[in-house]
Amino acid sequence: MKLPGQVAIVTGGNKGIGRAISLSLADEGADVVIAARDMPAADQVADQIKQKGRRSLSIRTDVTQNEQVEKMIEEVLDEFGHIDVLVNNAGIFSMFPVREITEEEWDRMMMVNVKGVFLCCRAVIKPMVKQNQGKIINISSVAGKIGVPLTAHYCASKFAVLGLTMSLALELAPHNIRVNAVCPGDINTQMLEKEWQRFGKIKGMTPEEVRRTKLAGIPLRRVGQPEEIAKAVTFFASLDSSYITGQTINVDGGMESH
Numbered sequence: 001m002k003l004p005g006q007v008a009i010v011t012g013g014n015k016g017i018g019r020a021i022s023l024s025l026a027d028e029g030a031d032v033v034i035a036a037r038d039m040p041a042a043d044q045v046a047d048q049i050k051q052k053g054r055r056s057l058s059i060r061t062d063v064t065q066n067e068q069v070e071k072m073i074e075e076v077l078d079e080f081g082h083i084d085v086l087v088n089n090a091g092i093f094s095m096f097p098v099r100e101i102t103e104e105e106w107d108r109m110m111m112v113n114v115k116g117v118f119l120c121c122r123a124v125i126k127p128m129v130k131q132n133q134g135k136i137i138n139i140s141s142v143a144g145k146i147g148v149p150l151t152a153h154y155c156a157s158k159f160a161v162l163g164l165t166m167s168l169a170l171e172l173a174p175h176n177i178r179v180n181a182v183c184p185g186d187i188n189t190q191m192l193e194k195e196w197q198r199f200g201k202i203k204g205m206t207p208e209e210v211r212r213t214k215l216a217g218i219p220l221r222r223v224g225q226p227e228e229i230a231k232a233v234t235f236f237a238s239l240d241s242s243y244i245t246g247q248t249i250n251v252d253g254g255m256e257s258h
């Protein structure tokens with residue numbers, strides 16, 4: 001096992017990619033805290049983790065609310081005494097032509113995808129500095145590296161996550177805190193399902209036409225599975241990446257290079 005005795009927090013760890021990350025970290029020996037809003041889903045993942053013989057806690061947390069974030073970190077410290085890994089996975093997506101992106105939608109996207117990551121990083125830094133060690137892994141996107149039509153606000157938010165990652169990596173390196181990012185491509189979750197439906201609606205395409213168009217843009221010609229993102233996250237959380245900080249791994253079937 002690569003993470004025995006480690007304590008990890010996964011934001012949005014109750015569904016999709018976050019769920020796979022939570023289970024993968026637990027498989028490697030970590031105790032895992034699920035910080036999300038949908039508590040029945042969070043409790044289910046926590047139960048699965050406990051069945052693996054690890055400790056797990058689900059804490060209701062809206063990552064856009066600083067008070068809730070600070071309280072969640074306090075609760076984790078009270079329960080476990082230390083925090084070794086923070087995975088900033090919680091995120092939202094929507095698709096609009098740029099002229100139809102309202103100020104409210106822009107703000108909502110930035111609140112969750114950027115401010116949420118910032119607040120969670122800021123709150124965990126204090127205990128990690130005290131411990132003189134920690135790993136922060138941010139989930140950006142292939143849309144954090146290349147422009148994608150119809151998602152200017154999402155792209156901007158995911159580019160911001162990479163800027164935050166690189167800056168924090170430099171600032172926190174003297175405290176032995178490593179900060180890295182994973183950029184998923186199209187991954188089989190509810191988010192992707194909704195994205196493809198919306199794309200079909202805007203473009204007037206059938207689901208089959210959308211599928212063919214999307215797969216044509218992925219060199220490996222398939223969507224990824226959440227577990228394939230979890231493997232990259234587990235690498236950054238473990239000593240296998242002990243000399244790596246400020247870096248990004250694309251897990252995208254070759255999409256960015258296409």
Ligand code: NDP
Binds near residue numbers: 016036039061
């Ligand atoms: P899902 O829509 O399946 O899950 C989103 C997760 O984010 C849920 O667990 C949700 O928890 C959580 N979340 C959303 N808003 C908040 C909030 N305000 N506070 C706390 N938690 C919140 O998405 P995916 O699993 O597909 O995506 C996970 C991450 O991966 C996101 O950052 C996404 O941008 C990124 N990504 C996904 C890709 C894909 O193809 N699927 C591609 C590239 C990047 P709850 O329901 O409890 O609110």
